[in-house]
Amino acid sequence: MTSSPTLSPDPAADQAAAPPRRFDPLAFARKHRTILFLLLLIAVFGAVNERFLTIRNALNILSEVSIYGIIAVGMTYVILIGGIDVAVGSLLAFASLAAAYVVTTVVGPSPVSWLIALGISTLVGLAGGYVHGKAVTWLHVPAFIVTLGGMTVWRGATLILNDGGPISGFDAAYRWWGTGDILFVPAPIAVFILVAALGHVVLRYTRYGRQVYAVGGNAEAARLSGVNVDFIVTSVYAVIGALAGLSGFLLSARLGSAEAVAGAGYELRVIASVVIGGASLTGGSGGVGGTLLGALLIGVLSNGLVIMHVSSYFQQVVIGLIIVAAVAFDHYARTHKA
Amino acid sequence: MTSSPTLSPDPAADQAAAPPRRFDPLAFARKHRTILFLLLLIAVFGAVNERFLTIRNALNILSEVSIYGIIAVGMTYVILIGGIDVAVGSLLAFASLAAAYVVTTVVGPSPVSWLIALGISTLVGLAGGYVHGKAVTWLHVPAFIVTLGGMTVWRGATLILNDGGPISGFDAAYRWWGTGDILFVPAPIAVFILVAALGHVVLRYTRYGRQVYAVGGNAEAARLSGVNVDFIVTSVYAVIGALAGLSGFLLSARLGSAEAVAGAGYELRVIASVVIGGASLTGGSGGVGGTLLGALLIGVLSNGLVIMHVSSYFQQVVIGLIIVAAVAFDHYARTHKA
Amino acid sequence: MTLLNVSQVSKSFPGVRALDRVRLEVGRGEVHALLGENGAGKSTLIKILSAAHAPDEGVVAFDGQPLDPRDTPLRRQRLGIATIYQEFNLFPELSVAENMYLGREPKRLGLVDWRRLRADAAALLGELGLPLDPGAPVSRLTVAEQQMVEIAKAMTLNARLIIMDEPTAALSSREVDRLHAIIADLKARGVSVIYVSHRLAEVKAMCDRYTVMRDGRYVASGDVADVEIDDMVRLMVGRSVEFVRRARSGPPGPVVLKVETVTPKRPRLAAPGYLKDVCLEVRAGEIVGLAGLVGAGRTDLARLIFGADAIASGSIRLDDKPLKLKSPRDAIRAGVMMVPEDRKQQGCFLDHSIRRNLSLPSLKPLSRLGQWIDERAERDLVETYRQKLRVKMASQETPIGKLSGGNQQKVLLGRSMALAPRVLIVDEPTRGIDIGAKAEVHQVLSEFAAQGVAILVISSELAEVMAVSDRIVVFREGVVVADLDGETATEEGLMAYMATGVGRASPPGMEHRPL
Amino acid sequence: ARGGQNASEVVVSFNDLSQPFFVAMRRELEDEAGKLGVKVQVLDAQNNSSKQIADLEAAAVQGAKVVIVAPTDSKALATAADELAEQGVAVISVDRNIVGAKSPVPHVGADNVAGGRAMADWVVKTYPAGARVVVITNDPGSSSSIERVKGVHEGLAAGGPAFKIVAEQTANSKRDQALTVTQNVLTSMHDTPPDVILCLNDDMAMGALEAVRAAGFGPDKIKVLGFDAIPEALARIKSGEMVASVEQNPGKQIRTALREAVDKIKTGAAPKSVSLTPVLITSANLAEASRISEVK
Numbered sequence A, B: 001m002t003s004s005p006t007l008s009p010d011p012a013a014d015q016a017a018a019p020p021r022r023f024d025p026l027a028f029a030r031k032h033r034t035i036l037f038l039l040l041l042i043a044v045f046g047a048v049n050e051r052f053l054t055i056r057n058a059l060n061i062l063s064e065v066s067i068y069g070i071i072a073v074g075m076t077y078v079i080l081i082g083g084i085d086v087a088v089g090s091l092l093a094f095a096s097l098a099a100a101y102v103v104t105t106v107v108g109p110s111p112v113s114w115l116i117a118l119g120i121s122t123l124v125g126l127a128g129g130y131v132h133g134k135a136v137t138w139l140h141v142p143a144f145i146v147t148l149g150g151m152t153v154w155r156g157a158t159l160i161l162n163d164g165g166p167i168s169g170f171d172a173a174y175r176w177w178g179t180g181d182i183l184f185v186p187a188p189i190a191v192f193i194l195v196a197a198l199g200h201v202v203l204r205y206t207r208y209g210r211q212v213y214a215v216g217g218n219a220e221a222a223r224l225s226g227v228n229v230d231f232i233v234t235s236v237y238a239v240i241g242a243l244a245g246l247s248g249f250l251l252s253a254r255l256g257s258a259e260a261v262a263g264a265g266y267e268l269r270v271i272a273s274v275v276i277g278g279a280s281l282t283g284g285s286g287g288v289g290g291t292l293l294g295a296l297l298i299g300v301l302s303n304g305l306v307i308m309h310v311s312s313y314f315q316q317v318v319i320g321l322i323i324v325a326a327v328a329f330d331h332y333a334r335t336h337k338a
Numbered sequence C: 001m002t003l004l005n006v007s008q009v010s011k012s013f014p015g016v017r018a019l020d021r022v023r024l025e026v027g028r029g030e031v032h033a034l035l036g037e038n039g040a041g042k043s044t045l046i047k048i049l050s051a052a053h054a055p056d057e058g059v060v061a062f063d064g065q066p067l068d069p070r071d072t073p074l075r076r077q078r079l080g081i082a083t084i085y086q087e088f089n090l091f092p093e094l095s096v097a098e099n100m101y102l103g104r105e106p107k108r109l110g111l112v113d114w115r116r117l118r119a120d121a122a123a124l125l126g127e128l129g130l131p132l133d134p135g136a137p138v139s140r141l142t143v144a145e146q147q148m149v150e151i152a153k154a155m156t157l158n159a160r161l162i163i164m165d166e167p168t169a170a171l172s173s174r175e176v177d178r179l180h181a182i183i184a185d186l187k188a189r190g191v192s193v194i195y196v197s198h199r200l201a202e203v204k205a206m207c208d209r210y211t212v213m214r215d216g217r218y219v220a221s222g223d224v225a226d227v228e229i230d231d232m233v234r235l236m237v238g239r240s241v242e243f244v245r246r247a248r249s250g251p252p253g254p255v256v257l258k259v260e261t262v263t264p265k266r267p268r269l270a271a272p273g274y275l276k277d278v279c280l281e282v283r284a285g286e287i288v289g290l291a292g293l294v295g296a297g298r299t300d301l302a303r304l305i306f307g308a309d310a311i312a313s314g315s316i317r318l319d320d321k322p323l324k325l326k327s328p329r330d331a332i333r334a335g336v337m338m339v340p341e342d343r344k345q346q347g348c349f350l351d352h353s354i355r356r357n358l359s360l361p362s363l364k365p366l367s368r369l370g371q372w373i374d375e376r377a378e379r380d381l382v383e384t385y386r387q388k389l390r391v392k393m394a395s396q397e398t399p400i401g402k403l404s405g406g407n408q409q410k411v412l413l414g415r416s417m418a419l420a421p422r423v424l425i426v427d428e429p430t431r432g433i434d435i436g437a438k439a440e441v442h443q444v445l446s447e448f449a450a451q452g453v454a455i456l457v458i459s460s461e462l463a464e465v466m467a468v469s470d471r472i473v474v475f476r477e478g479v480v481v482a483d484l485d486g487e488t489a490t491e492e493g494l495m496a497y498m499a500t501g502v503g504r505a506s507p508p509g510m511e512h513r514p515l
Numbered sequence D: 001a002r003g004g005q006n007a008s009e010v011v012v013s014f015n016d017l018s019q020p021f022f023v024a025m026r027r028e029l030e031d032e033a034g035k036l037g038v039k040v041q042v043l044d045a046q047n048n049s050s051k052q053i054a055d056l057e058a059a060a061v062q063g064a065k066v067v068i069v070a071p072t073d074s075k076a077l078a079t080a081a082d083e084l085a086e087q088g089v090a091v092i093s094v095d096r097n098i099v100g101a102k103s104p105v106p107h108v109g110a111d112n113v114a115g116g117r118a119m120a121d122w123v124v125k126t127y128p129a130g131a132r133v134v135v136i137t138n139d140p141g142s143s144s145s146i147e148r149v150k151g152v153h154e155g156l157a158a159g160g161p162a163f164k165i166v167a168e169q170t171a172n173s174k175r176d177q178a179l180t181v182t183q184n185v186l187t188s189m190h191d192t193p194p195d196v197i198l199c200l201n202d203d204m205a206m207g208a209l210e211a212v213r214a215a216g217f218g219p220d221k222i223k224v225l226g227f228d229a230i231p232e233a234l235a236r237i238k239s240g241e242m243v244a245s246v247e248q249n250p251g252k253q254i255r256t257a258l259r260e261a262v263d264k265i266k267t268g269a270a271p272k273s274v275s276l277t278p279v280l281i282t283s284a285n286l287a288e289a290s291r292i293s294e295v296k
């Protein structure tokens, strides 16, 4: 209700507004308002500190964004079906610690330890997410409660797993996934781009993607149209779980250590990325493109403010205000004519 | 969508289901299922450790529950209108620290310093909540984003206020609000009971309360029925802000110190209380009675597990599972016939 | 003497001029019919009268006073204008009584007096002859019952002008009669009524004056007594519409759908197993109409056949093979499709485009590897059904929520037809559809049957059931009470079965009345 | 009483068991308890004063005789300590003391301000001509953060104006955030890199080291100091990547406190305060680190 409709990168709405006519700068600005807001922010930071606009810094930002951005792609799906997942941070920690545990303690040195860890982390995440999905569809417990429960259960399990301590001692091939490059692009960024592209294509061009929108738009109508609603819901939670596991693997590779406290607070950052990107928490509207912009906005903000040497306390105030301003601007640009 | 309807203590439903007939134990059990679940839990804890069932322990549990329970009453309203407020913890800290600052630094020793602090804390909370409400209704920013922004803004402001440090040195009258008794009932519990009773009566027996339900059930229909939707929305956020401020005052009186980190993580616990109590996050259904049960369930669980000597990591796992089980049980009892 | 005078009112939405300098005059104690095709602008005009929308230009005068265009809906209510909207405005979690009195609850000591609220509501419902429990939450009511609650709610306002936007679209004849009695009573007390309906026989029977709109413009107005139904149709549609009973295209084919002593597992509502031991057959190329009063169980049966609800006992056979249905998905795979009765709750994805709405169940054959959607083929499919059903829309990408109700219904029909099912169940297929479009829908159903599809039509409009059906099955309180030949059945005969379960000998040669 | 049979006589409430420092303390506690043959119940306040009080109240109900507490906040626990004392439960604080109780609470711990000071003193001593310092702080608002920052500020101020804090940012005690924040800080001053990065816990120091390495600065160019002397940090000190870490001897703190508690139960002797001095562990005195044996 009051969480007014936010549609920005909704494919359905956007195309309707664009009959092929000659270039209209205002319409262009309206359509790309979120990107423009982001560019404005980047320009401001760049003007204040020239270091901000370096490739190295851009890679810094993207590396940081990658970790939660990967999960945000999955969260786009979850929010599209009208669900929510607050367990992602805990599941990330559990999956990555489980993988690190197996690799360092059970398997021991091996040339493919990275592959084992990648596989285990993703599969553990997938399994955890599948359990969430089943609890939602089968026990009919609201997603918020299921994943809130999951949040404490996985965190507790993580702490039990290695008695609260971190696990480190990964080999170079493992670490490469966090610190290496693929053609000058740091590995986590490359994985992120891959996940985002795949997430976008599936949502936009496949039947599965259509069904995700349908379930979020009107679950009962979707069921009566032959959509296997329970399958869609369960699969979406399983996918975000797998992405949390993947992200956990990358984070542990980046830090050189899998920690029990990893990912704490990620849930809010990830959900914020999706909602800033224009998705509605009631489901049915949103898209991966918007989510990327939302995630980038958060990344640029926290990087830019540190580079500008804004004090930590003050940063929080500024970040909060700019996020609200960005969404208010988005609404204004969408509803007001020239 | 998928967060299936949860109706439990919905007055309308209960009335409809209860034509005056002779006593039917199964119907009775179904109607009071959440209470029964809570009693069952209490019985189990009591059987394991008889000290659990002492008055002193009951008061311990209630004192702890009071602090977030007061906010949960306000959150019931927020969730009823289909909104959400994740800023309550930060606003609590800001309001109580601002009040403590004024009382200890600006005003100095005074016989009514408790009254000044109570007033300031509540008013600061009210003002903060009002700002959230206005941002929702006037800027059309979704409530999740507004209060997520508020969450970091207020926390940042709190840290700036006293440079991150706690403020202490309250007089006895101030401390009484956290540690004193009214006829054997600790003061925070008394305040909580008062707030809950008031919250229940307003929701159930006033036009305002009925309009809150209407806005959450169907905002557009409410507008067409002559409800001032913007006013309802704004007022609900203002009220929960004031309650967060009040709760912050009580917490600082209980601790003897207003901390900048106070209330961190409260948002999830408070929202969980409301949702466990049967409210739907999409708005329109729920009630103060259910919220009380939800808040109590959380309080009983964390106290009981300590008393049962469950290890702290394991506690988290158990709490998560029992919360999900409670809501699953609620759904099952509601939908299955004898 | 005029009570309401609308002049030169215009209203545009992005891309649509919904109203173009419209006028309307309503006298005191007059029942005024507002007529027009789907999308003519009737609901938009009504929303301007109730202040749900602000007009772009023009004046609305009430009781001789021009009204402030910036009024809130509440102020208009207080002035004495009550509105029953086409889309319901009820609060599903609140009880019937609360919905009726929202914002005007009786109070005692400043608090809501629940006892009196319940008593007042019960009294009014009794007066109106509506058998509803005032304490029941609205979410448990059927569409028809919800419509009754809307009517009762308007009655609590003591208005001088009551606007009813298609109040009978969801009602069956018994309820319609009751509503007409209510309107007659209002009229006797000097209350004016604006009445929107696509059922012109009703208009002819009970309205005093009419105003016709077409494409957002005023066309004509006058006394109902001076015109025939055909004249009204011509004014609305710009041509005359032939409304004929369907002629069977040939001998019926083999039995396609066979329902044998079916009883539902759990009734949709909290009533004890209402539908009981139902038997039914539909042959290829045959249209079977299901008649019955509201709540007779026709929708329940349709949902069972479609797998939307579970069966406790009995069996459903398709082409003489038993159908095991766990969900609508199974039914669709087997070739059974249904158009649900509640298009807003169960049919439409309101924010999504027409294209996405229409193609959803048919995507599989349009996709490579079953997943990769061929968008060109999809567009072609949507275009085919747009033409076939004459859907009025700006583009395939327009959100379906922006269409008029009738056009939404056509999109949903298109959704089902695009699947080319063996069995098609349509539940209230022309609810809210204008007369021209209704004839088109009947035509389309006939063509579909001619291709060998077995069709079940549920309609609360007897005339419609009689016009399209080869056979008519009558339901009463969950049991089949009659199975009649469509050509010899009469309205009186059907009514008798529906109301009492026993047939009355119908006078031979009785002509069928036009709609 | 049934409740009393399996009740632990000693209850230990930790401030935050997701922090490695307290995790280490808990492990040592369990080891010592095994040696002494006492049953100990461990509680985690999850960094929430209100929860800590509630936990302690529950512990008292359950029949504890001695409570050892690592407080979330020095002042917030005073009333709870008073209440426990009234019920005849002895209280001992570790790590951080309790201020404002009616009768002073015996305390076993090392001073956080002194620890921060030790870091600053090292900087002043190592760079006689002055230094550019970056401080990465732990959880904002927590008393350990406030006290450690205080010590650092005092120590650098004592060194004179040549010691400049060129950036002070929080990384919320988290390794990943420290990596990002340090990276950003280094980007902002790429041409004039800082001389020293002081991290107010070792987890963050690990992240900062990653950032320094990724930015292409060797361990000689930018020196990183940590706090808590966890084994990972000690290994880095040993290998020369990291300079130093502050040892507060969590193991010794908790073992001492537990022995005091057991004495109290067995003999009724009132527990005594024991003050430990924080030590800066460098490659020179690695052997003094309490957890050096855990370094592989």
Ligand SMILES: Nc1ncnc2c1ncn2[C@@H]1O[C@H](COP(=O)(O)OP(=O)(O)OP(=O)(O)O)[C@@H](O)[C@H]1O
Pocket (backbone or CB within 6 Å): C013, C014, C016, C017, C018, C036, C037, C038, C039, C040, C041, C042, C043, C044, C045, C086, C402, C403, C404, C405, C406, C407, C432, C434
């Ligand atoms: N909110 C809106 N936004 C955009 N277009 C709208 C909106 N409401 C109505 N329209 C358009 O205005 C026109 C008139 O619609 P209206 O609902 O008034 O028709 P109607 O005469 O009531 O039709 P029906 O008989 O189908 O109910 C239609 O073309 C419709 O698509």
Ligand SMILES: Nc1ncnc2c1ncn2[C@@H]1O[C@H](COP(=O)(O)OP(=O)(O)OP(=O)(O)O)[C@@H](O)[C@H]1O
Pocket (backbone or CB within 6 Å): C142, C143, C144, C172, C267, C268, C269, C271, C272, C274, C275, C292, C293, C294, C295, C296, C297, C298, C299, C300, C301, C341, C460
């Ligand atoms: N008098 C009644 N007593 C109990 N239950 C009833 C009664 N009338 C209706 N019902 C319930 O209402 C439902 C019947 O509604 P259904 O929609 O199937 O009927 P329908 O003939 O299609 O009428 P409608 O025109 O309202 O769609 C059944 O689930 C039945 O349990």
Ligand SMILES: [Mg+2]
Pocket (backbone or CB within 6 Å): C042, C043, C044, C086, C165, C404, C405
């Ligand atoms: Mg209409």
Ligand SMILES: [Mg+2]
Pocket (backbone or CB within 6 Å): C298, C299, C300, C341, C427, C458
């Ligand atoms: Mg029906």
